[in-house]
Each structure stands twice: as structure tokens, then as C-alpha cells.
Amino acid sequence: MTQVEQEHLPSGTTSTLRNTYKIMADHYKMYEDLFGEYGDTARLTALNGDIVATRNTEYIKEIFAHNPMDYDPFAADVTEPLTGKGSLFLIQGEKHKRERRLVMPCFQGRQMRAYGELMHNVALQRLKQDTNKNGILNTYDSMNELSMEVIIRAIFGIDDESRIEEVRVALKSIMDALHPAFLFNKSLQRSFMGLGPWAKFQRHMAVGEGLIYGEINAKREQGYGDDILSLLLQAEDEDGYKFSDQTIRDHLFTLLAAGHETTAIAMTWAMYHIHKNPEVLARLKEEVDEAFAQDMPLDQIAKLPYLTGVWKETIRIYPIVPDVLRTLLEPMDLGPYRVGKGKVVSVAISAVHHDPEIYDEPEKFKPERFIEKSYKPWEYMPFGGGHRRCVGAAFAGYEMSIVLATWIHEADFELLDTEVKPKRRNLTIAPNTPVKVRVSTRK
Numbered sequence: 001m002t003q004v005e006q007e008h009l010p011s012g013t014t015s016t017l018r019n020t021y022k023i024m025a026d027h028y029k030m031y032e033d034l035f036g037e038y039g040d041t042a043r044l045t046a047l048n049g050d051i052v053a054t055r056n057t058e059y060i061k062e063i064f065a066h067n068p069m070d071y072d073p074f075a076a077d078v079t080e081p082l083t084g085k086g087s088l089f090l091i092q093g094e095k096h097k098r099e100r101r102l103v104m105p106c107f108q109g110r111q112m113r114a115y116g117e118l119m120h121n122v123a124l125q126r127l128k129q130d131t132n133k134n135g136i137l138n139t140y141d142s143m144n145e146l147s148m149e150v151i152i153r154a155i156f157g158i159d160d161e162s163r164i165e166e167v168r169v170a171l172k173s174i175m176d177a178l179h180p181a182f183l184f185n186k187s188l189q190r191s192f193m194g195l196g197p198w199a200k201f202q203r204h205m206a207v208g209e210g211l212i213y214g215e216i217n218a219k220r221e222q223g224y225g226d227d228i229l230s231l232l233l234q235a236e237d238e239d240g241y242k243f244s245d246q247t248i249r250d251h252l253f254t255l256l257a258a259g260h261e262t263t264a265i266a267m268t269w270a271m272y273h274i275h276k277n278p279e280v281l282a283r284l285k286e287e288v289d290e291a292f293a294q295d296m297p298l299d300q301i302a303k304l305p306y307l308t309g310v311w312k313e314t315i316r317i318y319p320i321v322p323d324v325l326r327t328l329l330e331p332m333d334l335g336p337y338r339v340g341k342g343k344v345v346s347v348a349i350s351a352v353h354h355d356p357e358i359y360d361e362p363e364k365f366k367p368e369r370f371i372e373k374s375y376k377p378w379e380y381m382p383f384g385g386g387h388r389r390c391v392g393a394a395f396a397g398y399e400m401s402i403v404l405a406t407w408i409h410e411a412d413f414e415l416l417d418t419e420v421k422p423k424r425r426n427l428t429i430a431p432n433t434p435v436k437v438r439v440s441t442r443k
């Protein structure tokens with residue numbers, strides 16, 4: 001029997017160009033329409049794959065629990081020019097398992113405590129520095145700078161001010177030079193006699209890599225700190241396996257790619273929702289002000305229940321990554337369906353996060369739902385799930401809590417962009433405006 005005969009796929013849409021267009025134009029709505037028309041599990045062909053997508057939580061549970069060795073990462077090679085071949089995004093099977101086991105401990109909850117003070121100080125400084133003389137702040141730009149600085153300090157472990165500036169400029173030039181044209185079309189990854197976007201990207205990359213290798217050498221010579229680069233340099237598994245410098249470079253650029261924009265977008269959305277909903281703002285202010293008044297340590301502030309509900313609800317209502325996908329190396333059964341090798345399974349995060357059976361009034365911003373109920377990993381999954389669940393989830397949660405608490409305690413904000421909607425931004429979904437606010441300092 002052939003592969004095709006063995007398959008039993010759900011019904012769906014094979015209008016590849018139309019589907020690809022809908023994914024690019026409005027990813028959330030694409031899933032809403034798809035499941036509205038074909039039911040909870042549906043087929044969807046797009047330019048980058050033949051996909052079986054689901055919002056059925058039983059199937060999602062199975063997808064996350066499934067044998068990781070049967071999966072290849074989905075279309076992850078678009079990130080290769082930045083993250084390198086050794087990135088967690090690109091590796092698979094035993095190699096992924098081994099590398100991830102060494103990276104994970106660097107991001108465990110207790111490790112975060114070392115970064116609280118740093119996140120608080122960067123938040124205070126950015127608020128001051130990025131508010132212009134008319135009291136106006138562009139939230140997205142400020143959060144973007146802020147999360148970049150946190151990565152440079154906490155992950156790359158750089159604390160010398162002039163070095164921070166040098167690395168910030170280099171990394172920003174790399175990120176700005178990343179061009180969708182060559183990311184999605186490998187034939188454009190050519191120098192064209194030193195001209196064009198690829199050549200420009202390569203020049204910036206050479207500067208950035210030089211700085212990163214310099215930091216690696218400096219740490220080896222001058223001693224290790226609390227930062228994640230130091231932990232990666234010392235990591236070793238029971239077989240004596242250690243990261244090469246090249247692999248460390250790839251992991252650092254992966255952490256930058258995965259952790260910078262995502263966290264900035266989440267904090268920008270949070271500021272929008274908090275100030276769009278006066279009752280949320282009032283309750284949050286009360287909780288946070290009381291904590292600072294009592295001199296509560298930052299690692300306890302990071303766990304305040306309503307504050308935690310605010311960031312969780314922020315990435316429930318508009319998940320920054322709308323779905324996670326896995327390419328099948330072996331056929332997979334999902335309920336009555338049999339999905340063949342080479343096909344892709346997709347967990348439609350945005351659709352589950354808006355299922356009224358799981359979330360009452362799903363269109364409403366209600367942080368208290370996370371105090372009243374705890375959700376299963378297949379009901380709430382802004383960080384994906386299973387063997388590839390986001391390694392930076394605890395770090396991102398900690399940063400969101402500390403930064404939001406700091407800003408809300410420090411100042412009052414008036415929303416100037418009052419109607420903000422989700423919009424695609426490269427591989428993520430972000431606000432369609434910079435979320436401008438008027439700032440007045442409270443003390």
C-alpha cells in the first residue's frame with residue numbers, strides 16, 4: 001500500500017496561494033475561518049507545507065506528548081543566516097535533546113533571581129530616557145531597546161557601559177539588515193559583488209560575531225559570572241560533552257532571535273491592555289504599589305498574582321506566535337485521522353485561546369481568569385509545548401512582571417494610540433501601531 005493510500009486526512013482547503021495569503025494577512029482569522037468551515041481539525045495547504053491544523057485539545061495533548069524523534073522542525077532554516085546551523089530551532093532528534101538539556105538549566109526559575117535588579121534598573125532608565133520632552137513615549141520602540149539591553153546584560157553577560165553600547169549597535173544593525181527576501185529565498189543569499197541586502201547583512205554579522213567571540217574569550221580569561229553565557233561556557237553533560245565556541249555563538253544568536261522581539265511585543269501589548277481597561281489598571285496599581293511600599297523583594301514582586309494574570313492574559317488574547325508546527329518523519333494518528341510522513345501538524349494556539357468552552361468571554365481582557373482557574377498545557381500555550389516548548393518562558397515571564405510593575409509604579413500613562421489591532425511582523429504577530437502614550441511621573 002502506498003503512503004497516500006494509507007493516509008486519512010481531514011477535509012480542508014487546498015487553495016495554496018489563497019491560504020498563504022490569508023496566513024500573511026490575518027493569521028488569527030485564517031484559523032477562525034478554517035475551523036468555522038471544516039471543524040476542529042482541518043487540512044490546509046500553504047506554500048511552505050501540507051498542513052493538518054487542529055484546535056482539538058485532545059489531539060494537541062497527543063502532539064505535545066508524541067515521540068520527538070518522529071518530528072523535524074518546521075521550516076526553521078529561514079532563521080539559519082542569523083542563528084547558525086547549531087541553533088535549537090534547526091537541530092533535531094538526539095542532538096536537540098542533548099543540547100536542550102544543557103541550555104534549559106540556564107533558564108530555570110531560581111536562576112532568574114540574579115536578573116531582577118538588572119531588569120528593574122533597565123526599565124527605570126529606559127522610561128526616563130525614551131520619554132521625549134513633550135512627555136510622549138513610543139512604547140514599542142522603548143520595549144524593544146529595553147529587551148535588547150536585558151539580553152545583552154543578562155544573557156551575553158556584558159556589563160561594561162561602552163561595550164554594551166558597541167554590542168547594542170552591532171546587534172541592532174544585524175537585526176535591521178535581516179531581509180525577508182533572502183530569508184525566504186535562499187538563492188538571494190549571494191554577495192552580488194558586495195552589493196545588496198545579503199552582503200550588507202554579512203558585513204554586520206562579521207562585526208557582531210567578532211564581538212561575541214571576543215566576549216567568549218574574555219570570560220574564559222577573566223572568570224565567569226551569573227550570566228547565561230557564563231553558564232553555557234561551563235555546561236557539561238554526564239558524558240563530558242561541552243559546547244564548542246561555534247555552538248555557543250549559535251545558541252546566543254538563537255536566544256537573541258527568539259527572545260528579543262517576542263518579549264518586547266508582549267510588554268507593548270500589556271501596556272495597551274492595561275490602559276485600555278481602567279479597572280485592570282486600578283487593580284494592578286493597587287497590587288504593585290503596595291508591594292513596593294512594603295519593600296517586597298523583586299523575585300516576590302515577579303510572582304504577584306494579578307500582575308502575573310496581566311501578562312498571561314496579554315499573550316493569551318493575542319499570542320505572539322499564533323501556531324507551532326512540526327514536520328512528520330513518520331505517519332501520525334490523530335483520532336480518526338492518519339497524517340502521512342512529510343506532512344505537517346499545526347497546533348493552532350490562537351484558536352484554542354479563543355475557545356469559549358475553555359475561556360468564558362474570550363474576546364475580553366480578564367487577567368483574573370488566571371487567578372480563578374489553572375489551565376492545562378494544551379489549553380494555554382503561548383510558549384508552545386512538548387519537547388520544543390520555549391526555553392525562555394520563565395525568563396520572559398520574569399521580565400514582563402518586573403518591567404510592568406516598575407513602569408506602573410513609577411508613572412501614569414495615557415494611551416494616545418487608542419485602537420490597536422494585531423498585525424503580522426515577520427514571523428510574529430504584533431500591534432499595528434507603536435502604542436504611543438503620554439507619560440507623567442508619579443513621584
Ligand code: HEM
Binds near residue numbers: 255256386387388
Ligand atoms: C513573550 C515572550 C516569548 C514568547 C511568546 C515565546 C514563544 C515561543 C514559542 C511559541 C516557541 C516555539 C515552541 C514550540 O515549538 O513548541 C518558542 C521557542 C523558543 N524560545 Fe521563546 N518565546 C518568548 C520569549 C523567549 C525568550 C526570552 C527566550 C530566550 C531568551 C526564548 C527562547 C526560545 C528558544 C531557544 C526556543 C526554541 C526551543 C526549541 O526549539 O527547543 N523565548 N518560544
